[in-house]
Amino acid sequence: GAEAGEGAGGGAAARFGGLLFCTSGGVLGTGACFDTTFGLARRLEHLSVADADATCAQDKEMIGRLVEEEGGMEAMNVFIRDNMSKTLAKTKAAFEEHMLSVQSSLGMKSRKGALKHAEITMRSSKGSGKQVDAD
Numbered sequence: 001g002a003e004a005g006e007g008a009g010g011g012a013a014a015r016f017g018g019l020l021f022c023t024s025g026g027v028l029g030t031g032a033c034f035d036t037t038f039g040l041a042r043r044l045e046h047l048s049v050a051d052a053d054a055t056c057a058q059d060k061e062m063i064g065r066l067v068e069e070e071g072g073m074e075a076m077n078v079f080i081r082d083n084m085s086k087t088l089a090k091t092k093a094a095f096e097e098h099m100l101s102v103q104s105s106l107g108m109k110s111r112k113g114a115l116k117h118a119e120i121t122m123r124s125s126k127g128s129g130k131q132v133d134a135d
Contacts (some may be wrong), residue, residue: 019083029087030094037091044084049076 021028028037050073054060063068067076 019080021084021087029090034091034095037087041084041088044081047080049073049080050091 009028023033023034023036023055025033028040049067050064052060070079072074084085
């Protein structure tokens with residue numbers, strides 16, 4: 001689901017922190033749920049608020065009026081897509097940061113492993129009684 005605040009007319013608008021896309025796994029765009037964020041973004045590409053429905057006709061009418069007060073159906077579509085685009089940008093940055101961190105960690109562990117292997121090999125050579133000529 002998504003959280004949203006009230007429109008520009010009331011006191012709640014001053015406290016409105018933006019549109020957040022929330023799932024059971026957390027808030028999208030905060031560094032987790034990469035696949036969920038991408039999946040939702042793909043679905044929102046084709047979103048049409050005008051096609052939305054409600055279980056109760058009265059609710060649908062009320063929502064329709066509120067959407068019209070905020071600029072109409074197309075304005076709401078643009079608002080939702082723009083916010084999803086910003087969420088994707090945050091998710092991309094977090095994903096790239098996680099990837100670089102893991103790559104760096106893997107690289108350090110690989111280098112440490114190679115150095116340890118070289119040390120063991122050198123100790124084995126010294127302990128075998130073989131002499132290594134310096135010339």
